[in-house]
Amino acid sequence: MTVTHSSEVTDAQRAEGKRAYELDRQHVFHSWAAQEPFNPMTVVKTQDSFMWDETGKRYIDFSSQMVNTNIGHQHPKVVAAIQEQAATIATIAPAHVSAPRSEAARLIAGRAPQGMDYVFFTNGGADANEHAIRMARLHTGKTKVLSAYRSYHGGTHLAVNVTGDPRRFASDTASTGTVHFLPCYPYRSYFHAETEEQEVARALENLENTIVLEGPSTIAALILESVPGTAGIYVPPPGYLAGVRELTKKYGIVFIADEVMSGFGRTGEWFAVDHWDVTPDLITFAKGVNSGYVPLGGVVINEAIYDTFRNRVYPGGLTYSGHPLATAAAVATINAMEDEGMNANATRLGNEVIGPGLQRLQEAHPSVGDVRGLGCFWAIELVTNRETKEPLAPYGSSSEAMGKVIAKCKELGLIVFANFNRIHVVPPLNTDDEVVTEGLAILDEALSVADQYYQH
Structure with missing residues (x-):
């Protein structure tokens, strides 16, 4: 899987990102986190369904941040x-x-x-x-x-x-x-x-x-x-x-x-x-x-x-x-x-791209216990056994396995919204089909990590 780096991130943005990280660690108190071990990602640029870190690495935003950038980033x-x-x-x-x-x-x-x-x-x-x-x-x-x-x-x-x-x-x-x-x-x-x-x-x-x-x-x-x-x-x-x-x-x-x-x-x-x-x-x-x-x-x-x-x-x-x-x-x-007909596009993406794509992932990966959703609002529920439905991470917490799956997504250029044993597929409603397909391909590779924890 190719990870894209963008020359559009300037030296000034890189420098600003480096300083922002230093100041963040010195002064910012983060929500839902233990402060000392937290290592936040620095974002220096966003556009449409993408975001870039201070190294110039491009990520597909499958999280819509907090499932709120419904029309994507920087809509003119x-x-x-x-x-x-x-x-x-x-x-x-x-x-x-x-x-x-x-x-x-x-x-x-x-x-x-x-x-x-x-x-x-x-x-x-x-x-x-x-x-x-x-x-x-x-x-x-x-x-x-x-x-x-x-x-x-x-x-x-x-x-x-x-x-x-x-x-x-x-x-x-x-x-x-x-x-x-x-x-x-x-x-x-x-x-x-x-x-x-x-x-x-x-x-x-x-x-x-x-x-x-x-x-x-x-x-x-x-x-x-x-x-x-x-x-x-x-x-x-x-x-x-x-x-x-x-x-x-x-x-x-x-x-x-x-x-x-x-x-x-x-x-x-x-x-x-x-x-x-x-x-x-x-x-x-x-x-x-x-x-x-x-x-x-x-x-x-x-x-x-x-x-x-x-x-x-x-x-x-x-x-x-x-x-x-x-x-x-x-x-x-x-x-x-x-x-721009975004509601209709969200329905189409769900029916024709995201839903069928997630069904294929469920067929390919034993760790996928369930996929469900509507429009651009989907969840993948990860398990260690489909019969018992034992979650890959316990209710109310995370696990080493989930951490590795999420890290693999990020390594391959995909930002996901994850909670407990689930990954939520929630891209902006106007995301291009090819970008959704690219994101699903990254998920396909990352779910192989989850499969390593499957217990037959």
Whole structure:
């Protein structure tokens, strides 16, 4: 496999990268990391679906960074929009009307399910989820929040407690009114299901039992990732989301669809709930809304919850709510996605390139236990035995084997998003077919490393 080095990385960029690394190690405190052994990669240039380090080595970005650069790096229309906005109004208090925020709200509401016409802007996904839960609690007068195990909803205090994976453990003091239920996860069924239909029926039965046993009169909201992202991209089978929606209606619970990662074309639709024609009460978003060029998140709100605050103060806000640079980037991103047909392209890439390519990898590599996904949102689940489904890395941790697979990808020029025993294939929605194919070829070679740990 040839690793490409680019002469486009200049001597000045190399020098800047070297100094940046030195300063990073002296002063930057990194998230989700033990500081001393951490050895971050220095990036000096990005373009389209590629990034370059300070040595000039080119990498294919199969991670979309944090699964947020949905339209790739340095899209000229979005860069121009940020520059133009900075030249007119660079920042403004959120109490004032500003054109980019108004237009961004119009565009977002216009792509949400019918009846969801209002947008509250935040700085990212975690605070979007925090505010959605606050709205639900005030709207219902109740406190508890239901969320699934094997989920991720953000790193702030309430959001990380709502999270259903081990990242919450260090912060979970059982003080935030959160209750977890078992997810619908066909590959690792918690209900001993043998078919998707059984999985859906049993998962919904478990959820209803949880609601009844916890007491519907105590539950304000249920928050669920439409397609869980960091937790595994396990796509809900037909009927599951609709069943969840019916249960929340039955018991008077606000349904919050977390679309922070799955929204804005990632699955091939503006919002992933569109695949199943489900309309929640609130939708949270961030990441792909402006491809992460400037931090932005938000909550899309239905009429009933808006009415609660029509003549009642909503006790929440942010200095940078609807920041003009961020919302100008969102307007440019959504328009570029529309003009360039990126949602349709994401669907095509998933159906014709990524999905079939991953199926071939599963056939070729015994370590690939499962592949699943939609659009440009896929996961490869690595195991040491297909019969037992023993993961290549334990739940909540990594392993020497996973570390070597990820290192091999990087050595060959591919940056991947990995979590526990999974590699997520999540390139920008406008990645060229040849680039996706090149990335899959690198994965093919890297998975041979995983195969060495397979136990027959």
